[in-house]
Amino acid sequence: MKISLIVLNGLLAGAIAVPTGSQVVHEKRDTDNARWIKREAVDPNTKVPVRIALKQSNLDKGMDYLLDVSHPESSNYGNHYTADQVVDLFAPSDESINSVKSWLVKSGVPASSITASKSKGWLSFTTTSGQLESLLHTSFSTYDHVDARNVHIGTDEYSLPKEISQHVDFITPGVVFAPVKTSAKKEKRGHKSIRRASKPLPAHIAQILAANPRATSTCGSAITPQCIKSMYNITAGTSAISSNALGVFEVEDTYAQQDLTQFWKSFATNIPSTTGPKVDGIDGAKAPTSPINAGGESDLDFEIAIPIIYPQTTVLYQSSVKNDDIFNTFLDAIDGSYCTFSDDGETGDDPTVDGTTRNEQCGAFKPTNVISFSYGTAEADYPTYYLQVCAPCKFTCQKEFFFFFF
Known part of the structure; x- marks a missing residue:
């Protein structure tokens, strides 16, 4: 997009004529x-x-709007807002x-x-x-x-x-x-993942947990599912609703079922040994993998999430991104319109930035009501104003929940 400028009397080329004022x-x-x-x-x-x-407008009223459709005692309970209604409100x-x-x-x-x-x-x-x-x-x-x-x-x-x-x-x-786009050669992103443990638990801690996996006296040194439940006062689940699985997004880092099986046997004996997520592999991404190739972060996500919600199930949205924007292929896969989205001078997929994806899936998978992401940048890296970009009430008013853990 070119902007025509008139340069007079040797003024610096490219300068905008900014109106004077305070x-x-x-x-x-x-x-x-x-x-x-x-x-x-x-x-x-x-x-x-x-x-x-x-x-x-009305960001200060976001919680009121949310409670109006989500509180069981509200006359509007369950009547979630449409996307157009959310636009008009805010x-x-x-x-x-x-x-x-x-x-x-x-x-x-x-x-x-x-x-x-x-x-x-x-x-x-x-x-x-x-x-x-x-x-x-x-x-x-x-x-x-x-x-x-x-x-x-x-x-x-x-x-x-x-x-x-x-x-x-x-x-x-x-x-x-x-x-910004530059002509510089791009280097592979250095995704940081949790390294697989190279040392066993200290002997005295291992003995305590072997005798009682529900012990909490070791939580200062070794976090187990029971530690999480105790710290956050989480009670045991008793039912599972097929339409309410927890979605978990993973990229490149892949879990191993053998790791989960061993973890359940050691620290969550109420969970059947073969329990794992339903896998929605985005654009051909595969999971699970072997223990030697598994990633510590993906293993950890399920070792924490599944015991919290069991017997409720989980769905893995597995991506094997090779481009700059790690969320684009995920958005393509759960919302077919994103593949061809264009608005505000922006496009969902920009081949000049994001590259091209073989066997791109558009709208192949249904998003769960709640999806967890363990990827992103720390909140401290952004100014307070930036909160408006992802005001949570806008999603929850439409019955969609996205949680980011940094």
């Missing part, structure tokens, strides 16, 4: 994040997709949308290049790094994440006109880093 610092990074390594300044000609998150005001659009146009961003999301909560356009620096009164640098394989850009702080700041939650790229 500027306020909108976001500022308070501390350095050791997991992001700051590199060089961004080339001012680098194309940058910009997304502006507008302040939404959409930014027309004043916010129009004010920010007007500011962008006055600043030199072509009106035709600005797109609004279906949720009405985002405005998007593409510009250059140099133009965005002028718009936000800041400078951008490149950053590498210690576990990532692609380049991100961001800044330590940026400013907005005072009258515009009140309508904006945050902007990416900004304090929240955003990936």
